[in-house]
Amino acid sequence: MTPISSQQTYPELLIQYQPKPIKTEQEYKRALTVVEAMMSGELTEAETMLFELLVLLIENYEERHYSMGESKPVATLESLMHEFDVEPNSLIGVFGTVEIVTEVVNGKRKVNQSQAESLAKFFNYHYSGLAVTPFDFI
Numbered sequence: 001m002t003p004i005s006s007q008q009t010y011p012e013l014l015i016q017y018q019p020k021p022i023k024t025e026q027e028y029k030r031a032l033t034v035v036e037a038m039m040s041g042e043l044t045e046a047e048t049m050l051f052e053l054l055v056l057l058i059e060n061y062e063e064r065h066y067s068m069g070e071s072k073p074v075a076t077l078e079s080l081m082h083e084f085d086v087e088p089n090s091l092i093g094v095f096g097t098v099e100i101v102t103e104v105v106n107g108k109r110k111v112n113q114s115q116a117e118s119l120a121k122f123f124n125y126h127y128s129g130l131a132v133t134p135f136d137f138i
Helices: 010-017 025-038 045-065 073-083 088-095 098-105 113-126
Strands: none
Touching: 010 045, 025 045, 073 098, 073 113, 088 098, 088 113
């Protein structure tokens, strides 16, 4: 796969790159190289469609070969707290006490449905661009 040239139609790009399910590490690396090159400039509509297709193929390969398993709710909460510098005291409104926050973060207590809904609202309200749902915490 070589760097893309602009002004090609989507069918022309498909013929040039012949995207297909990625089955080998070599095909994976080749697809990554093309996607990385595409990320460095503005894309035409046709190039954007090819880019999205390649990303799907890459994600599919990664899911099969580098799967990290399902995220645990406590890991999601810890990650969000770390990423946005959220102190346990900030979540007292969600859980009632800092002790309960600590128990949840330490895996000693599960998050109930009401708390999960409150956590989703908290993070989505305070940190625009997030789209967490209650299911991320239960």
